[in-house]
Amino acid sequence: MSKKYQVCYADEIPAGGRLIVDIAGRSVGVFNVNDEYFALRNSCPHKGAPLCGGLLDGMVTGDAPGHAEFERLGEIIRCPWHGWEFDIKTGQSVLNPHKVWVRTYPVSVDADELIPPKVDCAGPDPSIETYAVTAESTNSGKRRLLCVHL
Numbered sequence: 647m648s649k650k651y652q653v654c655y656a657d658e659i660p661a662g663g664r665l666i667v668d669i670a671g672r673s674v675g676v677f678n679v680n681d682e683y684f685a686l687r688n689s690c691p692h693k694g695a696p697l698c699g700g701l702l703d704g705m706v707t708g709d710a711p712g713h714a715e716f717e718r719l720g721e722i723i724r725c726p727w728h729g730w731e732f733d734i735k736t737g738q739s740v741l742n743p744h745k746v747w748v749r750t751y752p753v754s755v756d757a758d759e760l761i762p763p764k765v766d767c768a769g770p771d772p773s774i775e776t777y778a779v780t781a782e783s784t785n786s787g788k789r790r791l792l793c794v795h796l
Contacts, residue, residue, distance in 0.1 A: 648752070648795040656683070656755055656790035662720050666698050670796055673698075674751060677734050679721055684734050685794045686723070687749040695727035697748060705731070705740055752795040757788055 651669045659665050659678040666675045666688055673688035675698025688698040704719035722740060724731050731740040732748050739746035 650754070650793045650795050653792045653794050656792050659683070659792070662702070664698060664702070666696075667794075669794055672796065674794060674796075675699075675723075676753065676792060676794060677702075677723075679734060682735075683753040683755065683792055685751040685753050686732070686734060686737055687751075689748070690725040690727065690730055691746055691748060692725065692728055692730050695725050697723060697725050697732065700724045700726040702734075703731070754793045754795065756791045756793060 649670075653667055653669070653676055654665060656678075659676060661678050661681060664675050664677045666673060668674075673696070674685050675688045676683060676685045677698075686698055688696050690697040701724040702720050703722045703724055704716050705722050706714050706716050708714040721734050722731050723734055730746075732738065733740065733743075735750075736743075737748040737750040
């Protein structure tokens, strides 16, 4: 049974962007591919390179010699050490999809939960000059929350 981990708000990863986080001792890359979210283990199966920091690219396909098309831009990640390529959506190797793959994790987007603040405001009074601060909600107070299931 998987456990759900809150990662960030969905709007913190723009389309085509990524966030690399540590979840339960594992480095995981969370990607926004056309407003769909995918999570990959941040380790290339070849030599253990930090895969999720690699170049996001597409792939060339073709049905006959001389008929090539470049497609799936932003869905293929290239290992920064040796250039091995993997499909972000499935974790499968582009070159050898039946034998080599990277671990993927399900990602859910929840609207009703909130990430607790990471800042601990408790403690002694620092006795410095302060200013009043107000916070305003920009979208009815709710943001979509990304959760990775390990």
